[in-house]
Every structure is written in C-alpha cells, then in structure tokens.
Amino acid sequence: MKKLTTTPNIVDPDGLYAELLALHDGREEDESHAINARLVLILANHIGDRDVLRQAYALAAPELAPNNA
Amino acid sequence: MKKIFEVPLYPYVKSEDQNAATPARHPVIVVGAGPIGLAAAIDLAQQGVPVVVLDENDRVSWGSRAVCYAKRPLEILDRLGCGDPFVDKGVVWNTGKVFFDERQVYRFDLLAEDGHKRPAFINLQQYYFEEYLVNRVRELQAEGKQIELRGQNKVVSVDPGSGGVSLLVETPDGPYQLRADWLITCDGAASPIRNMMGLDFVGRVFEDNFLITDVIMDADFPTERWFWFDPPFNRGQSALLHKQPDSVWRIDLQLGWNIDKEEEKKTENVIPRLKAMLGDDVKFEIEWVSIYTFQCCRMEKFRHGRVLFAGDAAHQVSPFGARGANSGLQDTDNLCWKLKLVIDGKAPDSLLDSYDVERVHGADENILNSSRATDFITPKSEISRVFRDAVLDLSEKVEFARPLVNSGRLSVPCVYDGSPLNGADDTAMPSRTRPGAPAVDAPIEGGWLIDKLGGRFQLLAIDAQAPGELDVGGVPIETLTFDTRKTPSNAVRERYLGEAPSAIYLMRPDQHVAARWLTFDRDAVVSALQAAIGRA
Numbered sequence: 333m334k335k336l337t338t339t340p341n342i343v344d345p346d347g348l349y350a351e352l353l354a355l356h357d358g359r360e361e362d363e364s365h366a367i368n369a370r371l372v373l374i375l376a377n378h379i380g381d382r383d384v385l386r387q388a389y390a391l392a393a394p395e396l397a398p399n400n401a
Numbered sequence: 402m403k404k405i406f407e408v409p410l411y412p413y414v415k416s417e418d419q420n421a422a423t424p425a426r427h428p429v430i431v432v433g434a435g436p437i438g439l440a441a442a443i444d445l446a447q448q449g450v451p452v453v454v455l456d457e458n459d460r461v462s463w464g465s466r467a468v469c470y471a472k473r474p475l476e477i478l479d480r481l482g483c484g485d486p487f488v489d490k491g492v493v494w495n496t497g498k499v500f501f502d503e504r505q506v507y508r509f510d511l512l513a514e515d516g517h518k519r520p521a522f523i524n525l526q527q528y529y530f531e532e533y534l535v536n537r538v539r540e541l542q543a544e545g546k547q548i549e550l551r552g553q554n555k556v557v558s559v560d561p562g563s564g565g566v567s568l569l570v571e572t573p574d575g576p577y578q579l580r581a582d583w584l585i586t587c588d589g590a591a592s593p594i595r596n597m598m599g600l601d602f603v604g605r606v607f608e609d610n611f612l613i614t615d616v617i618m619d620a621d622f623p624t625e626r627w628f629w630f631d632p633p634f635n636r637g638q639s640a641l642l643h644k645q646p647d648s649v650w651r652i653d654l655q656l657g658w659n660i661d662k663e664e665e666k667k668t669e670n671v672i673p674r675l676k677a678m679l680g681d682d683v684k685f686e687i688e689w690v691s692i693y694t695f696q697c698c699r700m701e702k703f704r705h706g707r708v709l710f711a712g713d714a715a716h717q718v719s720p721f722g723a724r725g726a727n728s729g730l731q732d733t734d735n736l737c738w739k740l741k742l743v744i745d746g747k748a749p750d751s752l753l754d755s756y757d758v759e760r761v762h763g764a765d766e767n768i769l770n771s772s773r774a775t776d777f778i779t780p781k782s783e784i785s786r787v788f789r790d791a792v793l794d795l796s797e798k799v800e801f802a803r804p805l806v807n808s809g810r811l812s813v814p815c816v817y818d819g820s821p822l823n824g825a826d827d828t829a830m831p832s833r834t835r836p837g838a839p840a841v842d843a844p845i846e847g848g849w850l851i852d853k854l855g856g857r858f859q860l861l862a863i864d865a866q867a868p869g870e871l872d873v874g875g876v877p878i879e880t881l882t883f884d885t886r887k888t889p890s891n892a893v894r895e896r897y898l899g900e901a902p903s904a905i906y907l908m909r910p911d912q913h914v915a916a917r918w919l920t921f922d923r924d925a926v927v928s929a930l931q932a933a934i935g936r937a
Binding site: 362365366369370372373374377 | 784787788790791792794795799801802805
C-alpha cells in the first residue's frame with residue numbers, strides 16, 4: 333500500500349500558505365466553502381489512490397480512522 | 402374512452418374453493434397481482450406448477466409508477482414468453498442529460514453495446530406492464546395451464562406452518578380458507594402479509610417528498626432522461642422529465658420534507674408548478690398525481706419457511722436508478738426454478754435458502770446504489786450540499802467530475818458473486834460471464850443467444866465437444882453447441898471465450914452462469930450441477 337506523504341514536501345511552505353489563503357481573500361463564507369470543496373475534489377482526483385486518500389481522511393479526522401496505526 | 406386502469410381485468414368470480422367443506426389445498430399461492438406476482442405465477446405455470454394468484458383489487462394499477470424497465474427484466478419477460486408487447490409499446494431511450502441551475506452540465510449515453518436483442522432501457526407505464534402480463538396469463542390458460550387469477554380476494558390472516566400455509570381470504574361473498582404448500586408474497590412495500598407475520602423491514606427512511614405526475618402533452622422534448630439539480634422552476638430541489646408511450650410524460654418534482662401533502666396534490670397547486678417547468682404556452686392534461694416518500698429497507702430474510710417474499714414486499718429502494726420493479730423481476734426469476742425443483746423432489750428444500758442468499762445480495766446492491774444516489778440528490782446536511790454543488794460546478798468544466806454526478810445509477814443485472822450455487826471458473830474467460838453472472842446476449846445464426854437459454858439446465862459448448870444430453874439424478878441438461886467461426890459476429894467469442902480457445906458453460910434455468918471450464922469433463926459437470934441445485 334502506498335503511504336501518504338507526511339514529511340515536508342513543499343519547497344516554499346510560506347508561499348504555499350499565502351497562496352492558499354489568497355484564494356479566500358474577500359470571499360463570503362459560503363463561497364469559501366464552495367472553493368474548498370472543489371479543491372478537495374480536484375486534489376482527490378489528482379491523487380487517485382483510495383488508500384492514500386483514506387490515510388489522509390484519518391489524519392484529518394482522527395476519530396474516524398478505522399485503525400489508528 | 403375508458404383507460405386501461407379503469408377496467409376490471411380480473412373481476413371477482415366465486416371460486417369452487419369457497420364452497421369446499423375443508424379448505425382447498427394448492428401447491429403454490431401467490432399474493433399480489435402486480436408485476437412481480439404475475440411474473441412469478443407465469444413462470445411457475447409455464448413449468449407446469451398449478452398456481453393461484455390472489456389480489457384484493459381486480460384491475461391494473463393507476464398511474465405510471467415503475468416506469469423504466471432495464472434490459473435484463475426484458476430478457477426475463479422473453480423467457481416468460483411475452484417480451485414483445487412490452488418492447489413494441491415501450492419508449493426506447495439511451496441519452497440522459499443533467500442540468501444544474503440553468504445550465505446543462507453533463508450528458509450520458511447508456512452506450513448500448515451492439516449485439517443484444519433487447520435495448521438498455523424502455524419506458525412503459527406500469528398499467529401496461531401489468532396488462533400485458535395479464536394477457537400472458539390468459540394465453541397460458543387457453544393452453545390449458547393451471548393458472549388462476551382471483552380478483553377481490555383479500556388475505557386477512559396467514560398461518561405459516563411447517564406442513565403448509567393456511568390463509569383466510571375475504572371476498573364479496575364472505576371469507577373462505579385456503580391452504581398452500583408454498584406462499585409467494587408479492588403484496589408490495591406495505592406488505593400486509595409481512596405485517597401479519599410480524600416480520601421486520603428495516604433501513605433508512607429519507608425525509609423527502611416527491612410530487613409525481615403523468616402529464617399528457619404534445620411536446621417536442623427529445624426522448625431522453627432529463628434531470629435537474631436546483632432548477633429555476635424548482636429552486637433548491639430536483640426535477641425529472643421522462644417520456645412514456647401515448648404522449649404521456651412523467652414528471653417528478655422534489656418538494657422537500659415539511660410540506661402539506663394533501664395541499665400539494667391538489668390540481669390547482671400542481672398546475673402552476675408544471676407551467677413553471679414547461680412554459681406557459683405548453684398545453685397539457687394531468688393523468689395522475691401522487692406524492693411519494695421513500696425508504697431504503699429490506700427484510701432480514703426473504704424466506705420464512707414456506708413463505709417466500711419477493712419484490713417491494715421484501716425490499717424497497719428509492720426510485721433513482723429504476724431498481725424497484727427491475728429487481729423484483731429478478732427475484733422471481735431466481736426463485737421459480739428452484740421452487741419447481743423442490744416441489745418435484747429433485748432438489749432439497751435447502752435450495753430455497755439460496756434464493757435468500759442471492760436476492761439479499763441483489764437487494765443490498767440496489768439499496769447501496771439508490772441510497773448513494775439519494776444522498777447526492779437530497780443532501781442531508783449543508784456540507785453535503787456544498788460538495789454536491791462542487792461536483793456539479795466542476796462537471797461542466799472538467800471530465801473527472803462527471804462520473805461523480807449521481808442522478809441515479811441505472812439498474813444493471815445482479816451478479817451472484819460468492820453464491821453457494823456457483824461452481825468452477827477459469828480466468829482465461831471474460832469476467833462479465835463469470836459464475837453467478839446472467840448470460841450476456843449475442844447474435845447467433847438465425848437469432849439471439851438469449852432466446853435459446855433458460856427454463857432448464859444447459860451446457861454451452863463453444864468451440865468444444867460435449868454430449869448432446871445429460872441427466873444428473875433426474876435433472877436433465879441440454880447441450881447447445883456453438884462454432885464461433887460460424888456466428889454472425891465476434892460477440893460470442895468476445896463475451897464467452899476471451900483468451901480461452903474453447904469453453905463449456907453450465908447455465909442455470911434463470912440464464913445465469915453456474916460454472917465454466919475450458920473443456921468438457923463429465924464429473925466436473927455433474928458436481929457443478931449438484932452444487933447448483935443445493936445437493937452438494
């Protein structure tokens with residue numbers, strides 16, 4: 333099973349963070365939620381691997397993890 | 402002109418049984434003369450099992466109800482000797498379009514593969530469906546088959562015993578008693594028999610209502626399934642438009658949970674909703690209006706001793722995906738050959754437990770698919786709506802989101818993977834025709850493969866040798882030989898051989914694959930047959 337990358341994997345972390353927040357600049361909350369949902373779907377499709385995604389879900393929502401290994 | 406659903410098709414006639422000093426006993430009694438009960442009765446009568454059908458009504462149902470019929474049930478109707486009238490009358494369709502707000506975001510084609518006798522889907526009002534089945538019952542009666550349809554015969558009590566089932570039946574001439582060796586219960590989602598027996602029916606109730614209307618109009622909408630999410634004419638809800646025969650259109654409008662059903666059903670409230678959808682200048686007439694609340698439920702077991710439940714009585718799904726009547730027909734398709742073998746003493750009573758295993762598997766598949774569709778169509782929280790709308794937004798722009806759009810996953814035939822009746826497999830052959838799968842049709846010399854199959858066990862010898870006929874403990878097996886060099890297309894080769902140079906398929910009477918091998922081996926076939934009839 334392919335493992336979810338949990339070590340730093342981004343060259344310019346501050347830049348990434350700023351770009352992500354810039355997406356939401358001046359947005360209404362519902363608009364931001366819509367953007368986030370689209371983003372999750374786009375990235376999930378890009379990753380494609382359901383095992384990797386399940387590890388990501390478990391990291392994001394630990395109480396849902398099937399086996400907290 | 403009277404509509405077909407206004408005419409008593411099987412009016413009450415007093416039966417000899419009502420004068421009997423001791424309750425008359427029948428091998429099989431079917432309760433419910435809807436599509437599933439009638440199909441069960443026809444199937445058994447064709448096999449020579451005398452059958453009595455009881456229904457509290459005396460006519461076909463009002464309104465289009467189960468409107469979409471898939472290819473597999475049409476093949477089952479062919480096996481029941483009556484597929485043609487359904488397909489001749491039905492509207493064949495292949496294309497679905499999905500709209501979000503005012504935009505078309507997605508279209509799909511059912512991608513009907515070539516080389517099948519029957520189309521992927523037809524639309525047909527349920528009243529025609531029932532009428533054509535009643536016609537088939539009449540035909541069988543004319544041929545001398547013992548099949549009886551008793552209208553205005555309402556079962557008011559049931560006593561299931563190990564030696565037989567006792568029924569008390571209410572009629573216009575008062576009550577009478579009946580006994581049955583086997584009772585097939587097809588009395589619908591509210592199943593009075595299930596309730597009388599105190600049996601469970603558990604699952605999820607969806608907090609939603611749908612206004613369902615049959616509208617007669619001359620409109621130039623194409624023969625396609627149109628589905629709207631959040632359209633301007635039904636904000637925040639969904640809508641469906643589908644064509645039926647006789648210029649009748651089926652329109653489903655989602656209304657939400659907190660509504661006054663009686664108010665919403667009133668013509669003066671329905672008409673403005675339809676005008677908003679169809680436009681002010683479209684002339685239409687309303688044939689039927691209903692409000693539908695649905696659930697995804699099933700009984701824990703479909704077999705309770707000598708009482709067998711089929712169709713909505715055993716399982717109910719949300720309507721998205723046409724998995725109600727279509728799965729009910731697969732129930733009786735699965736049940737009737739088994740019951741015949743058990744009645745004839747050729748298979749152990751335990752064969753009927755496999756009905757439970759195989760059709761519970763089918764019901765679970767349908768419940769899973771229709772629950773998921775319902776969760777997409779009726780988001781159950783704000784965040785699920787956000788994701789739903791994100792999928793719809795993206796589906797217009799990028800391809801990856803389109804398979805996520807779920808306006809109903811349309812009924813596909815059930816494969817009985819993991820069934821105890823399944824025998825040997827060989828992976829050189831295609832997955833789609835593996836043990837448990839229904840036969841895949843293909844053109845053969847002078848017709849269709851599907852028309853040659855069913856009603857008995859059969860061996861298909863494809864580019865292979867096998868004896869013409871076998872008999873395993875009183876169960877005959879007929880051999881059909883095919884030479885793929887002579888078939889009119891590559892379909893038999895592609896669908897049954899795959900990488901294999903030759904193949905032997907053991908087919909069940911319901912046209913499902915029991916086992917398959919590269920070459921004929923008598924012992925292997927005998928043991929597969931034993932397994933397929935529950936003797937192993």
